[in-house]
Amino acid sequence: MDRYQGTWLMIRDANTYCSPEFIEFQNDEIIHFELLEKTNNGLLEKKQHFIEKLSETKHKFVSKSRIRMYRMGKKLTVISDTESISEDIEFLTDYERIEPTKTNLTDKEIEKLRFNIEWNGEFGPLVFNTCLDSPAIQEVNKRLKRKGQKFVLEQLQGTYFASIYDNGNRQTLIGIKEIDEEKAVLFGFPETPYKVAAKPIR
Numbered sequence: 001m002d003r004y005q006g007t008w009l010m011i012r013d014a015n016t017y018c019s020p021e022f023i024e025f026q027n028d029e030i031i032h033f034e035l036l037e038k039t040n041n042g043l044l045e046k047k048q049h050f051i052e053k054l055s056e057t058k059h060k061f062v063s064k065s066r067i068r069m070y071r072m073g074k075k076l077t078v079i080s081d082t083e084s085i086s087e088d089i090e091f092l093t094d095y096e097r098i099e100p101t102k103t104n105l106t107d108k109e110i111e112k113l114r115f116n117i118e119w120n121g122e123f124g125p126l127v128f129n130t131c132l133d134s135p136a137i138q139e140v141n142k143r144l145k146r147k148g149q150k151f152v153l154e155q156l157q158g159t160y161f162a163s164i165y166d167n168g169n170r171q172t173l174i175g176i177k178e179i180d181e182e183k184a185v186l187f188g189f190p191e192t193p194y195k196v197a198a199k200p201i202r
Helices: 107-112 135-144
Strands: 007-010 021-026 029-035 046-053 058-063 066-078 084-097 114-119 122-127 149-156 159-166 169-179 184-187 195-200
Antiparallel strands (some): 007 021, 007 084, 021 029, 029 046, 058 066, 114 122, 114 195, 149 159, 159 169
């Protein structure tokens, strides 16, 4: 198999502020895609965003399904209201190849499942279509007429995603490699382990 073949999900980290993005490789081109805001019954649609040359982009394969791109950019450090420092810096961005999710469940059956995610010592629930914010934050959101955070089940090319929405806007995609009533294997994390097995909430 061509090591560049397929569609690749951009992996977001704490310093990534752009919308979810995918790339595909064609000849010497890296084609970047962004997602349309609305889905068709949970099906994501992508549209071409921009193109760059693969031969002019520094990159390496972290594994057969993960590629790392290195790009130059600027880091701005604010010292005061009137003073800041700008420096050239090399940024890295990982992309992971998506593959159809292994499952025998329907969309509705998946949405009813409840899991606990443990990643790098942190725990959190994977529960679809339910506000993830604490009761106190939910009260603040009500006063501000703001929607909270929640997971929404979405799909692209046979791959399911637990999409994190905040105030009605899609922020991050967590890929689902496989899922059944006993476990959910998730991918798309910025640091090792790049995938985790979530356990059901009993």
